[in-house]
Amino acid sequence: KYFRTRENRNFSTVKSTENRIFWFALLESTMIVGMAVVSIMGESPFARFRGSKKLYVTDFASLAWCEQQYDYSLTLGRKVTTEMKAGSAIHLDLELEEHDIDEVSIETEEDAWGLKLYNLLFGLEALTTTGKTRELPIFGFIFDIFVFGIIDQVKKSSNSENDEWEWIICDTKTRSRPIRPEKSTISLYVKYQIMLYKKLFDNLANGIIDEERIYQNFNLNADKPFSKNLSELINGHFVENRRKKNREKYSRQQPTLRTIMTMVKNHFKFFRKSSDTLEVNYRYQGDSSDLGSLNFDYDEEKLDKHLRRSTTYWRGLRDPEGVPIEEAWKCQVCEYVDDCVWRLKKVREIEQKRSIGT
Ligand code: SF4
Numbered sequence: 001k002y003f004r005t006r007e008n009r010n011f012s013t014v015k016s017t018e019n020r021i022f023w024f025a026l027l028e029s030t031m032i033v034g035m036a037v038v039s040i041m042g043e044s045p046f047a048r049f050r051g052s053k054k055l056y057v058t059d060f061a062s063l064a065w066c067e068q069q070y071d072y073s074l075t076l077g078r079k080v081t082t083e084m085k086a087g088s089a090i091h092l093d094l095e096l097e098e099h100d101i102d103e104v105s106i107e108t109e110e111d112a113w114g115l116k117l118y119n120l121l122f123g124l125e126a127l128t129t130t131g132k133t134r135e136l137p138i139f140g141f142i143f144d145i146f147v148f149g150i151i152d153q154v155k156k157s158s159n160s161e162n163d164e165w166e167w168i169i170c171d172t173k174t175r176s177r178p179i180r181p182e183k184s185t186i187s188l189y190v191k192y193q194i195m196l197y198k199k200l201f202d203n204l205a206n207g208i209i210d211e212e213r214i215y216q217n218f219n220l221n222a223d224k225p226f227s228k229n230l231s232e233l234i235n236g237h238f239v240e241n242r243r244k245k246n247r248e249k250y251s252r253q254q255p256t257l258r259t260i261m262t263m264v265k266n267h268f269k270f271f272r273k274s275s276d277t278l279e280v281n282y283r284y285q286g287d288s289s290d291l292g293s294l295n296f297d298y299d300e301e302k303l304d305k306h307l308r309r310s311t312t313y314w315r316g317l318r319d320p321e322g323v324p325i326e327e328a329w330k331c332q333v334c335e336y337v338d339d340c341v342w343r344l345k346k347v348r349e350i351e352q353k354r355s356i357g358t
Pocket of ligand 1: 330335341
């Protein structure tokens, strides 16, 4: 069973002091907002939209479609379409085929991270026992930036060339028409997304994980015991799965981020490396039917080049770029087309060239 946090996260507050701190908090937040407005123009997208804490896998992948479009989506927001809703519903149905989902109340940031690691451990256990898992949390540092993502599916499969078992990283995409696309049309967005999942998975499997830096990055106390609800959940699950002689020892332990991180690291050693063949599975949004899968190869060099370039945007070292003229068809399906500065600039450039030519 995976666990999500309850809507109303019960972070501890001391009621008797609430009124006294309210006015101070209001004053403080007004100052912070003021400072933010003053400095907003000079801030990098990483600071402005992600608080300089973390990026998501999709933050890198989305830049491959159109950087300008992703920048607009962060600044102006994005319309939630019926296709997106249908896609989310299908993903949830697929996840529920693998495991149940329940809710748990948490109280601290350490709990929130503990829950992520608990779900990761649960997923790894499912992978080793059943050979497949869905919605597996994954993380690591990419060029000093903490990156977090959730892999749609990891599954065990036999390699047709050497008959050995391997772990395939797979992502599910939904389609509005019941037709699987051609292999040549797998977008760079999809490729970079799945390749980055693999890179993060393999790093963890190889023990490349700087846990102290994670605690520092998020200002977490790795030795602070989890709150009662989460401690009971973790102990209940893991004590049950220990060998008898260790059960008593584990039931006496107060789980912390450090203890659960050690379990994650130990469990990951089992996998060593995922397959270099990556998979995209397509589902029809109409009835969720399986349209089949396409495979492509991992390309470390290409991925690193994209990550490096994306990082310069996130760090605010350059402006976002729109699509090149050969990909202008993307603008026809873009919700920001009417006000896009990049497109306007390109149209003017073309007009200027024409007028010089005539
Ligand atoms: Fe990108 Fe074109 Fe949209 Fe502008 S209109 S954001 S260039 S896709």
